[in-house]
């Protein structure tokens with residue numbers, strides 16, 4: 536049995552927990568970090584798959600992600616822009632393949648106008664609702680009681696316009712079907728990324744990548760921790776009282792501290808046993824926060840063959856199950872990499888297939904977008920975060936219908952000596968690395984200020 540005493544113990548070595556640890560150490564506190572996996576980074580994971588560097592998890596930064604961008608620069612890391620020259624591809628529901636430029640999918644003029652009208656309305660509402668406390672909006676209860684799909688049906692009878700606008704937040708962000716989350720949740724997600732139009736603008740949301748990979752953010756934050764970083768140490772139990780906490784991890788590791796920062800996604804709180812148990816409202820609240828699901832597919836080729844055809848590698852489809860693709864070639868490489876996404880119910884469906892059939896079907900979809908050369912990648916990989924014990928979905932956790940107004944005001948609040956940090960609790964940068972950094976800083980600042988007051 537190894538017993539350690541520190542000022543603060545952080546559970547989870549993703550970007551949020553490691554930001555909190557770094558901030559606490561800057562303030563002169565001693566910190567131990569306990570991580571379940573054999574690596575840091577959480578949902579950011581830069582892997583080597585058959586010799587190719589693959590961003591298995593989070594990778595892109597938008598200009599709105601100022602906290603993450605500042606941290607990247609502070610850590611001495613550099614960013615590069617995603618390749619986006621040339622025409623994008625849109626696979627329409629009628630089976631027709633369109634090539635287009637600009638951010639809006641090709642559509643009949645009336646539908647294009649309707650999409651613009653809906654985006655303008657959603658931008659206005661998202662600005663009113665805001666990212667931080669959407670439950671305070673005067674119509675919050677009403678907006679939180681309406682599934683986003685139904686709200687769209689009430690706004691427009693143009694099905695194509697509805698599907699397009701729905702996709703920006705449903706398939707591309709929350710990765711849940713649009714009937715499972717509220718309009719308030721959709722608006723909060725939009726406000727958290729600056730506007731609804733931002734969600735519809737891939738050149739904004741998917742702007743920059745970190746040279747060498749996003750996981751380096753966590754690796755560099757962890758570098759100073761030395762023996763205070765405990766990998767392969769899943770936390771199983773937390774005893775807590777006003778006097779502090781004792782945290783029990785595998786490997787007979789026990790850490791006593793004044794405070795704990797729980798920096799794991801909220802769907803995993805219930806995997807830890809709390810003594811005394813969390814209060815009733817917490818037990819209830821966390822059952823209404825659930826992961827979406829998306830499969831991230833990687834295909835690496837000897838050349839970026841699409842560029843020679845004047846294509847950017849960007850593509851979208853309403854009906855084919857690979858609903859988005861992008862050029863994901865690493866910085867300075869002359870090979871070509873594509874990344875594609877299969878979200879929500881379609882992600883469930885592809886995992887009903889055998890691995891061979893799934894690969895064949897996914898590559899057939901890439902062929903539709905970019906041509907026959909897409910059929911035979913040198914490296915092929917599917918990021919399946921749903922199968923990861925210490926995550927259980929992708930990209931992030933959001934409230935089910937009605938949850939934001941019922942529980943939102945309490946979901947970031949500390950519970951005695953227990954503080955919470957995770958991108959899925961963030962306002963600004965919600966579900967993104969930026970939100971993880973902000974929440975890590977917030978938890979550290981709260982602990983430092985409480986100690987100053989004592």
Ligand code: FDA
Pocket residue numbers: 546547548549550551552569570571572575576577578579591592593594595596768769770771798799800803806807831918920925926928929930931956957958959966967968969971
């Ligand atoms: P995160 O989940 O990263 O870290 C939590 C840590 O806690 C993990 O290391 C986990 O192992 C650990 N843990 C869990 N239970 C534990 C226990 N009981 N004991 C000890 N440790 C425990 N974001 C973005 O900004 N741009 C992007 O392009 C993308 N794209 C993207 C793609 C995919 C496929 C995914 C899955 C996610 C993204 N994201 C993203 C989201 C981004 O990766 C995510 O928001 C951050 O990694 C969240 O960081 P946190 O530290 O909050 O949680």
